[in-house]
Amino acid sequence: MTAFEEPRRAGTDGDEAARMTAAARAEAEAIVVRSGTSFRSGMRILPPRQRVAMYAIYAFCREVDDIADEPGTPAAKIAALEAWREEIERLYDGRPSRPVARALLGPIGGFDLPKAEFLAVIDGMEMDAREDIQAPTPEDYALYCRRVAGAVGMLSVHVFGEVGLAGRELAEVLGEALQTTNILRDLAEDGRRGRLYLPQDLLRDAGIEATSPAAVLAHPALPIACDRLAERAEALFARARAVLARCDRRKVRPARVMLEVYHRILRRLVARGWRRLDSPVRISAAMKLRILLRHGIL
Numbered sequence: 001m002t003a004f005e006e007p008r009r010a011g012t013d014g015d016e017a018a019r020m021t022a023a024a025r026a027e028a029e030a031i032v033v034r035s036g037t038s039f040r041s042g043m044r045i046l047p048p049r050q051r052v053a054m055y056a057i058y059a060f061c062r063e064v065d066d067i068a069d070e071p072g073t074p075a076a077k078i079a080a081l082e083a084w085r086e087e088i089e090r091l092y093d094g095r096p097s098r099p100v101a102r103a104l105l106g107p108i109g110g111f112d113l114p115k116a117e118f119l120a121v122i123d124g125m126e127m128d129a130r131e132d133i134q135a136p137t138p139e140d141y142a143l144y145c146r147r148v149a150g151a152v153g154m155l156s157v158h159v160f161g162e163v164g165l166a167g168r169e170l171a172e173v174l175g176e177a178l179q180t181t182n183i184l185r186d187l188a189e190d191g192r193r194g195r196l197y198l199p200q201d202l203l204r205d206a207g208i209e210a211t212s213p214a215a216v217l218a219h220p221a222l223p224i225a226c227d228r229l230a231e232r233a234e235a236l237f238a239r240a241r242a243v244l245a246r247c248d249r250r251k252v253r254p255a256r257v258m259l260e261v262y263h264r265i266l267r268r269l270v271a272r273g274w275r276r277l278d279s280p281v282r283i284s285a286a287m288k289l290r291i292l293l294r295h296g297i298l
Contacts (some may be wrong), residue, residue: 007043024102025052028059031100045253046159053107053159054254059100061121061152067130077129081122088118111158117151124148132194135211142176149175159253166246173243177236181266184230188277191217202228212284217277226274230266235236237263260291 032043032055043054067080091101091108092115107113124147127133127140136144154169157163162170183190183197184279187275190197191213203209203216206224210216216225240259270283 021102021106023057027099028052028055031059031062033057033212039064043254045257049110050159052103052109053113054156055105056100056107057113057152057155057159060104060118062166063123064125065101065148068125078126081126081129082191085119085122088115088122098105102148107159110285112163113155113158117154120147120151124151127185128195134196135198135200135203135216136215138199138201141197144197145176145179146172151212156241156255156281158254160251162247162251166243167252170240170243170252170255171248173236174240177233177240178258178262179264180229180233181269184233184269185265185281186189187217187274190206191277198225198229205230223274227270230270233266257291260294 029052043051043058046054048111064081064084067077067084075106087096087098087101090096091104094105096102096105104113108115124144127144127147133140133144152177154168157167157171160167166187187196187198194213194217195212198199198216200211202225203211205228206221208216208219208221208225210219216222237259240255243258244256247255249256264283265281268283272279272281
């Protein structure tokens with residue numbers, strides 16, 4: 001038995017191991033359900049084994065993201081993230097101690113999930129935890145997107161079974177498209193946290209020299225910067241569609257569903273404009289179902 005296989009001992013020990021695994025998987029699914037994430041639309045069409053893996057990956061991301069977002073000192077947040085780095089090491093040694101890590105034990109062996117990508121997600125959250133990101137340089141913006149979104153994409157394509165060059169390109173390109181859409185959607189919420197993810201080069205091109213969230217979000221040229229970032233996202237979605245065409249269509253159904261959901265969110269953000277940032281933009285359950293039927297069922 002490898003370190004990643006679930007214990008199959010007979011008797012009390014085996015029963016207890018099975019109970020702990022079932023409880024860990026239930027906890028991971030509960031985290032997904034409570035989050036209300038749009039990612040669930042793509043996850044639900046997967047076969048059970050892959051769906052369990054994706055729920056566990058999402059639950060891990062949710063846990064470390066909450067560390068970065070919830071109140072606390074930078075030192076406390078960094079310590080909590082370091083504890084998760086140690087947990088990832090224990091996980092890959094076959095001895096996880098946390099429920100969400102326990103839920104990942106089977107998937108990391110079953111789908112050959114790279115340890116480096118879990119650590120990259122933690123590195124991305126540490127960028128948030130160390131100090132509030134405000135108008136990042138183009139290089140820091142790209143690095144942040146690669147860590148918090150591209151890494152999740154890399155884990156996902158392993159679960160989907162599309163791990164060739166096209167799969168890896170899809171992970172990075174679609175990951176940045178989704179993250180950029182999130183950034184545009186969450187401008188007001190992030191601003192209240194003291195964060196501003198709009199890239200520095202776009203702000204300066206729009207004539208905005210300020211970097212503080214309050215000043216930037218109140219600047220009359222804000223729509224110019226947001227529209228240009230939205231154009232970047234549109235280009236990323238177009239690239240992602242082209243990459244999807246080179247992938248096994250059945251394997252990447254969840255990615256196609258997520259692309260369609262988030263592309264609609266982006267277009268609705270652009271249509272709403274950038275002066276009513278607290279006016280929510282959502283995709284209805286009926287629209288998600290139509291997307292699911294069209295792009296998730298072959």
